[in-house]
Amino acid sequence: MRAIAVGKVTASNNPKFAVGDHVTGLLGVQEYAYSNGQGLTKVDSKLAPLPLYLSTLGMPGLTAYFGLLEVGQPKAGDTVVVSGAAGAVGSVVGQIAKIKGARVVGIAGGADKCRYLVEELGFDAAIDYKTENVAEALKTHCPNGVNVYFDNVGGDILDAVLTRLARGARIVICGAISQYNNTAPVKGPANYLSLLVQRATMTGIVVSDYYDRAGEAAMVMAGWIQSGKLKTREDVVDGLDKFPQAFDMLFSGANNGKLVLKVA
Ligand SMILES: NC(=O)c1ccc[n+]([C@@H]2O[C@H](COP(=O)([O-])OP(=O)(O)OC[C@H]3O[C@@H](n4cnc5c(N)ncnc54)[C@H](OP(=O)(O)O)[C@@H]3O)[C@@H](O)[C@H]2O)c1
Incomplete structure (x- = not known):
């Protein structure tokens, strides 16, 4: 594997x-x-605990850093929305957006994760997609529209955010975890004509395109971690035999932060 x-x-x-x-x-x-x-x-x-090299100082951190800064290009005062917000990539995206002076709204599953985003990571607001109407909540939390949407989940949540885009919005397509286990074709965004009306763009990011710049990003993020501006959380499951259960956690949302399997 x-x-x-x-x-x-x-x-x-x-x-x-x-x-x-x-x-x-x-x-x-x-x-x-x-x-x-x-x-x-x-x-x-x-310099850092080993699991950190698999999370914020590793692939998920690089994805967040380059996906947000190079593709999303947030400006101070922008409203940035991120889904999968309490996960390995999303939690870093939201915090970097705050560092860059944006207003940040996270979308995650469950009250505990939403509380974590606002109270511990400093997000301006969080939407619990399991109990709230996402489109309505976006109206409340993004009164001037969404300038940058960092999408980790696709599906209905992507469709809801499309209805709130600001003029010239940038959508970063990072993942679509709500669609990975589909047995039917992946659900495309029904509201994509918002891109036309708002002169918006939707761009994919593949982290390996940025591997030659990994050192640059890791250095900046290590500095933010050291100064307390960037918090990072790893969820370590112990035992190679736990692989199937650990893998399932990604789809039930049972993981808190970067899911790491300790094999030895
Ligand atoms: N493009 C790239 O180069 C690249 C690189 C790395 C990762 N990725 C993608 O980035 C995304 C996030 O990765 P990650 O490592 O940060 O994972 P993660 O957030 O640590 O774990 C997955 C989370 O997704 C949420 N989720 C699961 N099913 C969902 C559904 N049906 N609807 C909405 N949310 C759902 C769950 O959180 P809740 O409890 O909030 O539901 C779960 O905890 C994934 O889609 C991954 O494939 C892309």
């Missing part, structure tokens, strides 16, 4: 990696991995 992991070198014929080094890369869901060193990056367990 393909997965990005952090591991410890236990044997090496490669002069770039010594026994005891910690590395991250596509090592898979397994206790031991074999690599020729290509695509592996050394990480320092003294």
Whole structure:
């Protein structure tokens, strides 16, 4: 099973990696991995706890950073809406948008996650899509419309946000988790003509396009973490045998922050 992991070198014929080094890369869901060193990056367990290199200082953090800043391009005073807001990507998107001076509204499932977004991460408002009418709540929380929508979920929530776009809005298509398990075709946005009326754009982001700039983003985000501007949360499930249950948590929303499986 393909997965990005952090591991410890236990044997090496490669002069770039010594026994005891910690590395991250596509090592898979397994206790031991074999690599020729290509695509592996050394990480320092003294600078940050290892799970952090799989969350904010790893792939999800890079997705949030470049997806928001390069594609979403929020300006101070903009209203930024993010779905999957309490997750690994969404929670970082919202906090970076706050750092850049935007008003931030998160969409997440459940009162606890919504409270976390506002009280702990400093979002301006949060919408519980499981109990609230998202379109109505967006009217309340985004009176001047939505300038940037960072979409992690697709489906009905994307459709609701489309009805609230401001002129020139940017939609960042990062994921569509509400559609991943569809057995029927993926549901496209019925309200897409809003893009026309509002002269808006919808652009996909694929994190690997930015891997050559990973160091730049990790350095900035490490600084924000150190100064307390950026909070990060990892949800660690212990045991390789828990993989199926852990995977399911992503779809039930049982994870809080970046879901990490500890295999050894
Ligand atoms: N484009 C890229 O390069 C890239 C890179 C990384 C990740 N992604 C995508 O980014 C998205 C977020 O990833 P992540 O790692 O941050 O995951 P995550 O948020 O840590 O976990 C998934 C969350 O999605 C929410 N969810 C599940 N089913 C849902 C549904 N039917 N409707 C609405 N929300 C639902 C749940 O939160 P609630 O409790 O709030 O429902 C769940 O906790 C995913 O779609 C992923 O595929 C894209």
